[in-house]
Amino acid sequence: xxxxxxxxxxxxxxxxxxxxxxxxxxxxxxxxxxxxxxxxxxxxxxxxxxxxxxxxxxxxxxxxxxxxxxxxxxxxxxxxxxxxxxxxxxxxxxxxxxxxxxxxxxxxxxxxxxxxxxxxxxxxxxxxxxxxxxxxxxxxxxxxxxxxxxxxxxxxxxxxxxxxxxxxxxxxxxxxxxxxxxxxxxxxxxxxxxxxxxxxxxxxxxxxxxxxxxxxxxxxxxxxxxxxxxxxxxxxxxxxxxxxxxxxxxxxxxxxxxxxxxxxxxxxxxxxxxxxxxxxxxxxxxxxxxxxxxxxxxxxxxxxxxxxxxxxxxxxx
Amino acid sequence: xxxxxxxxxxxxxxxxxxxxxxxxxxxxxxxxxxxxxxxxxxxxxxxxxxxxxxxxxxxxxxxxxxxxxxxxxxxxxxxxxxxxxxxxxxxxxxxxxxxxxxxxxxxxxxxxxxxxxxxxxxxxxxxxxxxxxxxxxxxxxxxxxxxxxxxxxxxxxxxxxxxxxxxxxxxxxxxxxxxxxxxxxxxxxxxxxxxxxxxxxxxxxxxxxxxxxxxxxxxxxxxxxxxxxxxx
Numbered sequence: 001x002x003x004x005x006x007x008x009x010x011x012x013x014x015x016x017x018x019x020x021x022x023x024x025x026x027x028x029x030x031x032x033x034x035x036x037x038x039x040x041x042x043x044x045x046x047x048x049x050x051x052x053x054x055x056x057x058x059x060x061x062x063x064x065x066x067x068x069x070x071x072x073x074x075x076x077x078x079x080x081x082x083x084x085x086x087x088x089x090x091x092x093x094x095x096x097x098x099x100x101x102x103x104x105x106x107x108x109x110x111x112x113x114x115x116x117x118x119x120x121x122x123x124x125x126x127x128x129x130x131x132x133x134x135x136x137x138x139x140x141x142x143x144x145x146x147x148x149x150x151x152x153x154x155x156x157x158x159x160x161x162x163x164x165x166x167x168x169x170x171x172x173x174x175x176x177x178x179x180x181x182x183x184x185x186x187x188x189x190x191x192x193x194x195x196x197x198x199x200x201x202x203x204x205x206x207x208x209x210x211x212x213x214x215x216x217x218x219x220x221x222x223x224x225x226x227x228x229x230x231x232x233x234x235x236x237x238x239x240x241x242x243x244x245x246x247x248x249x250x251x252x253x254x255x256x257x258x259x260x261x262x263x264x265x266x267x268x269x270x271x272x273x274x275x276x277x278x279x280x281x282x283x284x285x286x287x288x289x290x291x292x293x294x295x296x297x298x299x300x301x302x303x304x305x306x307x308x309x310x311x312x313x314x315x316x317x
Numbered sequence: 318x319x320x321x322x323x324x325x326x327x328x329x330x331x332x333x334x335x336x337x338x339x340x341x342x343x344x345x346x347x348x349x350x351x352x353x354x355x356x357x358x359x360x361x362x363x364x365x366x367x368x369x370x371x372x373x374x375x376x377x378x379x380x381x382x383x384x385x386x387x388x389x390x391x392x393x394x395x396x397x398x399x400x401x402x403x404x405x406x407x408x409x410x411x412x413x414x415x416x417x418x419x420x421x422x423x424x425x426x427x428x429x430x431x432x433x434x435x436x437x438x439x440x441x442x443x444x445x446x447x448x449x450x451x452x453x454x455x456x457x458x459x460x461x462x463x464x465x466x467x468x469x470x471x472x473x474x475x476x477x478x479x480x481x482x483x484x485x486x487x488x489x490x491x492x493x494x495x496x497x498x499x500x501x502x503x504x505x506x507x508x509x510x511x512x513x514x515x516x517x518x519x520x521x522x523x524x525x526x527x528x529x530x531x532x533x534x535x536x537x538x539x540x541x542x543x544x545x546x547x548x549x
Binding site: 022221227314 | 368369370388389392393397400406409410419424
C-alpha cells in the first residue's frame with residue numbers, strides 16, 4: 001500500500017509524542033476539578049473531626065487521671081443551725097478528721113489546704129483580694145489521695161467514720177461530676193465519629209456519582225474496550241487509577257489545609273489561659289491517623305469507583 | 318466457527334429485527350453480509366461480536382454455546398474476534414499507534430512486542446508516518462485504515478467488518494479487500510457487511526443476504542462454477 005504523505009496540518013495538530021497513555025480520556029473533564037475540591041473539603045473536615053475526637057479523648061483522660069483516687073474532705077464553716085465556727089473549733093475538727101485519715105488503711109496521703117490555697121481556689125469566681133476571714137467564712141478542705149484500687153465500700157466506711165467525728169463533713173469523690181463529664185465527652189466523641197462516617201459516606205457517594213457521570217460520557221469507549229475483550233477489572237482499573245490520583249490530590253490538599261487550621265487553633269488556645277482544656281499537642285495516634293487520612297480517603301475513592309464501574313459493566317453482556 | 322440456529326433478536330418489547338436466522342460459517346471461510354439498509358446487518362454483526370445476546374435461538378462460537386456461557390468466559394471469545402465498526406470507533410484522545418496497540422495491551426502483550434508489531438502493521442497499511450497523530454486530524458480513509466489495523470493486530474480468528482469500504486474510493490476499497498483476502502488465506506474467518514455490489518462481484522465469495530430480518534445464503538458464482546466443474 002502506498003504511503004500517504006504527511007499532511008501539513010498533522011505537522012502541527014494532533015501530535016502526541018511522549019504523552020502518558022490512558023485508554024479512556026477521564027482527565028479531559030471539567031468535573032475533575034469539582035471532585036478534587038469536594039474531596040479536599042471532605043478531607044479538611046475529616047482532619048478537624050479527627051482532631052476533635054482525639055482532643056475530647058485527651059480532655060477526658062486529663063480529667064479522669066486528675067481526679068482518679070482523689071477525694072476532697074470538706075469541713076463546713078458553720079453548724080447545721082447556722083452558727084459560724086470559730087478558728088479554734090475549725091482547727092479541732094480538722095485535726096479529728098486528719099487523725100481518722102492518717103489511720104485509715106485505704107488512704108495513701110492527705111494534705112490540709114491552707115486558707116491561702118482555698119482563697120486561690122475561689123478567687124476566679126469572687127475576685128482577687130476581696131476575701132477576708134471576717135467577711136467571708138471559708139470551709140476547711142483536706143485533699144485526700146486513696147490507694148489505687150480502693151473499693152467503694154471502703155470509701156463509704158471512711159465517710160461514716162468522718163461523719164461520726166465531724167458533724168456535717170462532706171467527702172466528695174467527684175464521682176457523679178466525673179461520670180457526667182465522661183458521658184458528655186463520650187457523646188461528643190460519638191458525634192465526631194458520626195461526622196467522620198458521614199464524610200466517608202459523602203466521599204463515596206460523590207465519587208460514585210462522578211464515576212457514573214464519566215461512564216455515561218464515555219459509554220461508547222467503555223463498550224469498545226469491553227467488545228475488544230477487556231475484562232471488567234481492566235476497565236475498572238482505568239477508573240480506579242483516576243479516582244486514586246484525584247483522591248490523593250484532593251485529600252492531601254484538604255489534610256494540609258486542615259493541619260494548618262489545627263496549628264492556628266493550637267496557637268490561639270495556647271494564648272488562652274484555659275486550665276480545663278488539655279495542651280494542644282498532637283499524640284502519636286493522632287499523627288498517624290492524620291497522616292493516613294489522605295490514603296484512607298483515596299482508598300475509599302478507589303473502592304467507590306471500582307464498585308460503580310463493576311456494577312455498570314455487569315449490565316453489559 | 319459460528320453457528321446460528323433459529324436465532325431471533327428484538328430490542329426491548331419491539332418487533333423482532335432478526336427472525337429465525339440459521340447459518341454456519343466454517344473456519345477459514347469468507348462471507349459477505351449484504352442486504353438493504355435496515356435489514357438487520359448491524360444487528361447480526363452485533364450478535365456475532367457478542368455486543369448483544371440473542372433473545373431466542375442458539376448461538377455457537379468457537380465450539381462453545383454462548384447462551385450457556387458465563388459472562389466472564391465471553392472475554393476469551395471476544396479476544397479472538399476483530400471488529401471493524403462502521404463508524405470506526407477510534408479513541409480520539411490517543412495516537413494512531415496507541416489506538417492500534419490497544420487490543421494488544423488489553424490482552425497483556427509485552428510492550429516491546431507491541432512496539433514492533435504495531436509499527437510493522439501501520440507501515441503495512443500505509444500509516445507509518447502517522448503513528449503519533451491523533452485520529453480526528455486524519456481523513457476518513459486514514460481513520461478507516463487505523464480501524465482495520467486495530468481489528469487485525471491481534472491476528473483474530475474471526476474478523477467482522479461493517480461497511481469497511483464505505484469511506485474509501487473504489488481503488489482503496491479493492492486494495493482493502495485484497496488485504497482481507499490475504500488475512501483469510503492466513504486462516505482468519507471473515508464476514509464483511511457491505512452494500513458494494515461491484516466489490517462483491519469482483520471478489521466472489523458466498524453472500525449472507527438479509528432482508529426484513531430473514532437470512533438467505535447465496536453461494537458465489539466462483540464456488541458454483543467449481544462445484545459444477547467437479548460434477549463433470
